[in-house]
Amino acid sequence: MSPMARTAPVPAATDPSIIRNFCIIAHIDHGKSTLADRMLQFTGVVQPRDMKAQYLDRMDIERERGITIKSQAVRMPWEVEGTAYALNMIDTPGHVDFTYEVSRSLAACEGAVLLVDAAQGIEAQTLANLYLAMENDLTIIPVLNKIDLPAAQPEKYAEELANLIGGDPADVLKVSGKTGVGVEGLLDRIVADIPAPVGDAAAPARAMIFDSVYDTYRGVVTYVRVVDGSLNPRERIQMMSTKASHELLEIGVISPEPIPSKGLGVGEVGYLITGVKDVRQSKVGDTITNLSKPAAQSLGGYQDPKPMVFSGLYPLDGSDYPDLRDALDKLKLNDAALVYEPETSAALGFGFRVGFLGLLHLEIVRERLEREFNLDLISTAPNVIYDVTLEDTSVVTVTNPSEFPTGKVKEVREPMVSATILAPNEFVGAIMELCQGRRGQMKGMDYLSEDRVELRYWIPLAEIVFDFFDQLKSKTRGYASLDWKADGEQAADLVKVDILLQGEQVDAFSAITHRDKAYAYGTMMTAKLRELIPRQQFEVPIQAAIGSRIIARENIRAIRKDVLAKCYGGDITRKRKLLEKQKEGKKRMKMVGRVEVPQEAFIAALTTDESKDKAKK
Amino acid sequence: MPSALPLGDPAPADGVLPPQAAVGAGERGFSLYAHIPFCAVRCGYCDFNTYTATELGGGASQAAYAATAASEVRFAAAALDASGVPRRPMSTVFFGGGTPTILPASDLAAILAAAVDAWGLEPGAEITTEANPDSVTPASLEALAEAGFTRVSFGMQSAVPHVLKVLDRTHSPGRVPEAVRWARDAGLDVSLDLIYGTPGESMADWRASLDAALACDPDHVSAYALIVEDGTKLAAQIRRGEVPETDDDEHAEKYELADAVLAEAGYAWYEVSNWARGAGGDSPEGARYACRHNLAYWNGGDWWGIGPGAHSHVGGVRWWNVKHPTAYAGRLARGESPAAGRETLDAETRHTERVLLGLRLASGLPVADVPVEGRAAVAGLIADGLVEGPAALRGRLVLTLRGRLLADAAVRRLLP
Ligand SMILES: Nc1nc2c(ncn2[C@@H]2O[C@H](COP(=O)(O)OP(=O)(O)OP(=O)(O)O)[C@@H](O)[C@H]2O)c(=O)[nH]1
Ligand SMILES: C[S@@+](CC[C@H](N)C(=O)[O-])C[C@H]1O[C@@H](n2cnc3c(N)ncnc32)[C@H](O)[C@@H]1O
Ligand code: SF4
Numbered sequence A: 001m002s003p004m005a006r007t008a009p010v011p012a013a014t015d016p017s018i019i020r021n022f023c024i025i026a027h028i029d030h031g032k033s034t035l036a037d038r039m040l041q042f043t044g045v046v047q048p049r050d051m052k053a054q055y056l057d058r059m060d061i062e063r064e065r066g067i068t069i070k071s072q073a074v075r076m077p078w079e080v081e082g083t084a085y086a087l088n089m090i091d092t093p094g095h096v097d098f099t100y101e102v103s104r105s106l107a108a109c110e111g112a113v114l115l116v117d118a119a120q121g122i123e124a125q126t127l128a129n130l131y132l133a134m135e136n137d138l139t140i141i142p143v144l145n146k147i148d149l150p151a152a153q154p155e156k157y158a159e160e161l162a163n164l165i166g167g168d169p170a171d172v173l174k175v176s177g178k179t180g181v182g183v184e185g186l187l188d189r190i191v192a193d194i195p196a197p198v199g200d201a202a203a204p205a206r207a208m209i210f211d212s213v214y215d216t217y218r219g220v221v222t223y224v225r226v227v228d229g230s231l232n233p234r235e236r237i238q239m240m241s242t243k244a245s246h247e248l249l250e251i252g253v254i255s256p257e258p259i260p261s262k263g264l265g266v267g268e269v270g271y272l273i274t275g276v277k278d279v280r281q282s283k284v285g286d287t288i289t290n291l292s293k294p295a296a297q298s299l300g301g302y303q304d305p306k307p308m309v310f311s312g313l314y315p316l317d318g319s320d321y322p323d324l325r326d327a328l329d330k331l332k333l334n335d336a337a338l339v340y341e342p343e344t345s346a347a348l349g350f351g352f353r354v355g356f357l358g359l360l361h362l363e364i365v366r367e368r369l370e371r372e373f374n375l376d377l378i379s380t381a382p383n384v385i386y387d388v389t390l391e392d393t394s395v396v397t398v399t400n401p402s403e404f405p406t407g408k409v410k411e412v413r414e415p416m417v418s419a420t421i422l423a424p425n426e427f428v429g430a431i432m433e434l435c436q437g438r439r440g441q442m443k444g445m446d447y448l449s450e451d452r453v454e455l456r457y458w459i460p461l462a463e464i465v466f467d468f469f470d471q472l473k474s475k476t477r478g479y480a481s482l483d484w485k486a487d488g489e490q491a492a493d494l495v496k497v498d499i500l501l502q503g504e505q506v507d508a509f510s511a512i513t514h515r516d517k518a519y520a521y522g523t524m525m526t527a528k529l530r531e532l533i534p535r536q537q538f539e540v541p542i543q544a545a546i547g548s549r550i551i552a553r554e555n556i557r558a559i560r561k562d563v564l565a566k567c568y569g570g571d572i573t574r575k576r577k578l579l580e581k582q583k584e585g586k587k588r589m590k591m592v593g594r595v596e597v598p599q600e601a602f603i604a605a606l607t608t609d610e611s612k613d614k615a616k617k
Numbered sequence B: 001m002p003s004a005l006p007l008g009d010p011a012p013a014d015g016v017l018p019p020q021a022a023v024g025a026g027e028r029g030f031s032l033y034a035h036i037p038f039c040a041v042r043c044g045y046c047d048f049n050t051y052t053a054t055e056l057g058g059g060a061s062q063a064a065y066a067a068t069a070a071s072e073v074r075f076a077a078a079a080l081d082a083s084g085v086p087r088r089p090m091s092t093v094f095f096g097g098g099t100p101t102i103l104p105a106s107d108l109a110a111i112l113a114a115a116v117d118a119w120g121l122e123p124g125a126e127i128t129t130e131a132n133p134d135s136v137t138p139a140s141l142e143a144l145a146e147a148g149f150t151r152v153s154f155g156m157q158s159a160v161p162h163v164l165k166v167l168d169r170t171h172s173p174g175r176v177p178e179a180v181r182w183a184r185d186a187g188l189d190v191s192l193d194l195i196y197g198t199p200g201e202s203m204a205d206w207r208a209s210l211d212a213a214l215a216c217d218p219d220h221v222s223a224y225a226l227i228v229e230d231g232t233k234l235a236a237q238i239r240r241g242e243v244p245e246t247d248d249d250e251h252a253e254k255y256e257l258a259d260a261v262l263a264e265a266g267y268a269w270y271e272v273s274n275w276a277r278g279a280g281g282d283s284p285e286g287a288r289y290a291c292r293h294n295l296a297y298w299n300g301g302d303w304w305g306i307g308p309g310a311h312s313h314v315g316g317v318r319w320w321n322v323k324h325p326t327a328y329a330g331r332l333a334r335g336e337s338p339a340a341g342r343e344t345l346d347a348e349t350r351h352t353e354r355v356l357l358g359l360r361l362a363s364g365l366p367v368a369d370v371p372v373e374g375r376a377a378v379a380g381l382i383a384d385g386l387v388e389g390p391a392a393l394r395g396r397l398v399l400t401l402r403g404r405l406l407a408d409a410a411v412r413r414l415l416p
């Protein structure tokens, strides 16, 4: 077994042959960050007294939810047979919303540790991430984790894994990120199996930007992987796509805190700071070169992630609108996937239509805005994007149901995804039923092992992205896992359902649904609003309509009593305080026509049930 | 007095009021409230500051209470003098509770005598005590009248046994007409308190209670919707599902019935929850049976409230005493003000209070008292049928029947 390295290779003077770049990929919660902890510990870059669980999950929101959102790269020394190696490890997120983080990380590596929970086996994101790694032509090291668990079945899953990757079950490593068992062996194996990076040290520098983060104190911090040549402190660098040049104020490696270095050479992974304030000037996927000796050809970039889900974000207090805009601008610096543009809602005032990678992404952005920027927000019901073709063949792209054209619609197209579901075979019937109900088309079914099945569906994004996963979990007692990726579009019989309060349409509550589901949405929403909107001095009809056709109706009866009729004697102060409280309440009302709607009603009506559950956890 | 005390500024130990209290005091009337914080049993719905123990410790026993209260009277007179507020004879006195008549009539007489001693009485002053129907006898009522009391307000609440039971009341329905007769014999004016909307009370039950009250031929009726106060036994029973919830729509219907039945019998409303025999309004001629003490509260008059948890108001300064009788007795024994906190109202708050209180009166709120920002709402209130159109044209906002039921909403619309 290898000892901790006595001397660590020095950045900028490290021969590529002793560098190993790898990332840890897995299904969500299979233990990537915990395994990374043990690596940080065994390689000595984090002292025992500084150690804490999931060390690399640094954001509050990551720690609270116990999930990784952002990839983190760390340089660690490791000695094998007297040679000290430099390992660059990238811990990646497991949730499907953040797949694009994984793909960027993969492009900075030659190998990947494919981690599988030995009590769970292969799950949908195991497959998805494995395929991504294979597309990037990485060397895969299959590893079973959590072998300390009593429920672990290492032999069974080693076989499953070997079947999947090709190879001998005996080659599958067995570790516990919790106890540390097998982790040193894994580090040795990384050195042995993963190829060293290759590049031309004499060529003009080419470094790939794989992440770009805004830091309040230091401005934009850019993470790079050097392919050819070298980058040195205080020289001028150039962004190959924009030709913009910047001075390098600082360059270094993360270990696991930033450590300035004399530069970065071929195959090295590190960070640089140029003093730019806007991440857009340091675009993920761009290639950095030396200004004095620029490279002729840039490295292949990444595709920008495409937002899948849209929602309106509005400040509870209209006067916070400028603060919300600033907050989004700042957050965008860290989150290239975030897109937004201003919109106005008759009911909610000024806000933004924001595009997200998925519901978790939505929730996290919303929570960060509320927490880090101290904003109170309403988010409208999320929806996907539609292309609507009118009779005159013009096409309207709809990201907000209220933009759905009212005129003659010829065709509505909706985004589709390829979904992969893994589950024990006893649940196949239930899953098929669920997917059919969600307008899915079965594309194939394979047995991964005797009792585990992979089902593939082509299914509308709108059907899968909201409450599908919860349904799937409950129908399979939690055993199924799901992965999906965008895959084309289809024409469908989609309609817009409007909600009217006292005859007045409330744009924030409109939704686009399949015609077969319009009635269900209408009755659900009108019933919900009936509960949420307090009685007014007059009767308030709540209707759901497709165009001018009413499909559901509820009624809020007029309030008859709103007076305190009790003898309070001389305690006028109490009476007045009560009035003040009532008036405070009134201030938190949005007027929809003459109807006073509490903010809470908007929030509650627009909160999907599954996001409520997640907030609880 | 309801239990929870407001949060306010600290009040000084000498009880001296800020200068604004004295401004214009000579032109205002002066009233006294005396709180008697004892009851035989606590009713399940009640959150008033009252105690069932006869001995509370620290010198706070029922037996010692009259002397303690009288000492606050003397403290009050001195503090007002020191504040430059001229002594004025009392125009109204009100003994409330708790159950004032749980104390011997001689104790109530002694407290009253101390007050008369300090300030004197206006000719024709109204002197009321609250009473539980089963806490009086012909002799005690006789003695109260003898001591100068002019009026008694009985907590009748209902005439229906199963309703009285839910309310935890100890008296039998027959006791009320009897007590009223004794009060009449003693020469006292009589008011009856009713509560409507008790869980399990039908429309017919309520009608029966109204009829029973009218059969007593009272001078005055207060009818309150049952409020489920936090922390009461009733609130717990409802939470546990042992007693059904109260219903605002039903309250509204019962209020409408009360107003119709009372009007029919010759009682006119002069405040949202109060009806008096004969003409309504707080004009001198209409006010013969209206409770002038309560009108003083609602018209922003000056009064000193003695007793634990009692509230006072003099010239835009409001204060309230410590809640517990033991703390109260301790303060007075040390010669300190029993006030727990106070607030000095600024012009805007006084304005708010004027609207809040004035709009509940049949005499109406002068349109001139509505803040300029709220005037625009007046037309809407008339259009929505909450405020009488013709009276508004004459410069006063008077609530309609519908408006009385939505009075709080009307106030919110008038205030910025
Ligand atoms: N018993 C046991 N539990 C483990 C082990 N490794 C991780 N866990 C637990 O599994 C849970 C998930 O661990 P993480 O390290 O956060 O998993 P992850 O793969 O980084 O999760 P994401 O980043 O959200 O995809 C935590 O509760 C860990 O304590 C292990 O080897 N044994
Ligand atoms: C100070 S209290 C009680 C006087 C006297 N102890 C009695 O109960 O007969 C004055 C009146 O307030 C009313 N009251 C008390 N608590 C109430 C509640 N929770 N809801 C409505 N009215 C209430 C009752 O009508 C009561 O008669
Ligand atoms: S008797 Fe009156 S004051 Fe006493 S508890 Fe009952 S309602 Fe409250």
Ligand SMILES: [Mg+2]
Binding pocket: A032, A033, A034, A057, A067, A068, A092, A093, A094
């Ligand atoms: Mg993690």
